Amino acid sequence: MTGEFKSTLDSKGRMNVPIKLREEFGERFFISKTIGSRCIKVYKVEDWQALVSKIDDMPLVQAQPVRRHLIGSAYEVIPDKQGRISVPPTLREYAKLSLDVVVVGVGKYAEIWDKAEWTLENEQRDNETLAELATVLNI
Amino acid sequence: MTGEFKSTLDSKGRMNVPIKLREEFGERFFISKTIGSRCIKVYKVEDWQALVSKIDDMPLVQAQPVRRHLIGSAYEVIPDKQGRISVPPTLREYAKLSLDVVVVGVGKYAEIWDKAEWTLENEQRDNETLAELATVLNI
DNA sequence: TTAAAAGTGGCTAAAAGTGGCCAAAGTATC
């Protein structure tokens, strides 16, 4: 999934997910905390399961932080007939979601941002880093 | 694709794409932010997919800025029967498109500029750098 | 000058988004 789509949280903490996401991710998918960014990461079921398997294959003690952070904040969500999902309070707080949110498709997965945070992220994205990456990728 | 073609945005944010582009790029193509320039880049489907593969092959953390910038702003577009595409608000803002736009074919890909920005770019293009490149290329 | 093709504007229909209402489940209080 690619591109940016805006939505809003209603008074019950529900939000619309863009049709494109439903089309590409299917009827159910997983949402959980990101690592390093104040946003929610959206996984396809199979990708989520693969991730859990990877964690399961690690030594228990070593994997504990990631297990608690990722798996401990993950929810399987199923959009209702209107295409809405309800975002659990934990994740709403983590991603600082208030009213306006942005769903960003970044290929294999998608991200859910508070609009203000996303704007900030875009502004702070380092142009030099981008330019370097552009050189590496030759684009 | 080569050459410069002018078009305009209508009240719905749609614009005509030159027939040459449709002929060379096919029935569907990808548009997304550029790196370093305030314009929209137009990719052939196969070129876009190759780019995404390249990004997918990079370490996730390293690729994140580019992923968010490029893939997060990308849309697959299919011209309607009149040969128009609608340009999503995000890209319109990024490229500062208002009314008059210019489509520039620069070989493997094309660019969509706001007319004023394109004029500026032409004026500011550094003659010394150009001269150096001419020497390198021996043209 | 005429005809064909491309461009533009506007209209309509379908789909997507939003708000509100209702029912069910869980919790708290009496």
Added chain:
DNA sequence: GATACTTTGGCCACTTTTAGCCACTTTTAA
């Protein structure tokens, strides 16, 4: 332990937006 109230989730219906299509205009080429 039972009843009432609150909260959550699901569904219905209305509104709004989007996109596709038709028709008219303009341009270009023969």
